[in-house]
Amino acid sequence: xxxxxVRCVSAFVALAAxxxxxxxxxxxxxxGSSSLHAGLYAERHLAEIxxxxxxxxxxxxxxxxxxxxLTGALDAHDWRIDxxxxxxxxxxxxxxxxxxxxxxxxxxxxxxxxKIDTIRxxxxxxx
Numbered sequence: 847x848x849x850x851x852v853r854c855v856s857a858f859v860a861l862a863a864x865x866x867x868x869x870x871x872x873x874x875x876x877x878g879s880s881s882l883h884a885g886l887y888a889e890r891h892l893a894e895i896x897x898x899x900x901x902x903x904x905x906x907x908x909x910x911x912x913x914x915x916l917t918g919a920l921d922a923h924d925w926r927i928d929x930x931x932x933x934x935x936x937x938x939x940x941x942x943x944x945x946x947x948x949x950x951x952x953x954x955x956x957x958x959x960x961k962i963d964t965i966r967x968x969x970x971x972x973x
Contacts, residue, residue, distance in 0.1 A: 894960045897923045898952050908968050911946070926951045932965070943967040 897920055905911060905927065916927040932945040946968040952960045 890954060890956060890958065893921075894923065894952060894954050894958065897921050897925070897954075898950060898960055898962055901925050901927070901950060901952065902962070905948075908946075908966060911948075911968075913946075922955045924953045931968070942969055944970045 900920060911927075911929055913929055913931055915929075918925055928949045928951070930947050932947050944967070945965050948964050948966060950962040950964075952962075954960070
């Protein structure tokens with residue numbers, strides 16, 4: 847009778863050890879998966895930022911950028927540049943420069959969108 851009790855306790859201890867080991871492996875797997883996803887997200891985001899920098903660096907000069915929309919693709923990323931003139935506030939007087947709103951939108955191959963809004967000065971046509 848004593849021998850079967852020892853076997854039962856030994857089996858229970860072994861089962862508890864397996865449960866603890868399984869829970870530990872599941873936690874390690876979850877941590878590894880989240881680290882992998884975070885790394886992939888950072889890599890994709892960095893590629894989007896790099897493409898945005900290339901697009902902005904290749905934008906036409908102040909005078910050559912037309913008011914309206916430009917579209918294209920670079921490094922498998924679709925991009926769009928929308929530019930509009932911003933009206934000068936009343937009472938500013940005659941000035942050589944007018945603010946121009948620039949919105950750069952980039953869609954990555956995964957479908958993620960990156961938008962950059964900026965303003966730059968554009969020389970006005972002389973009157």
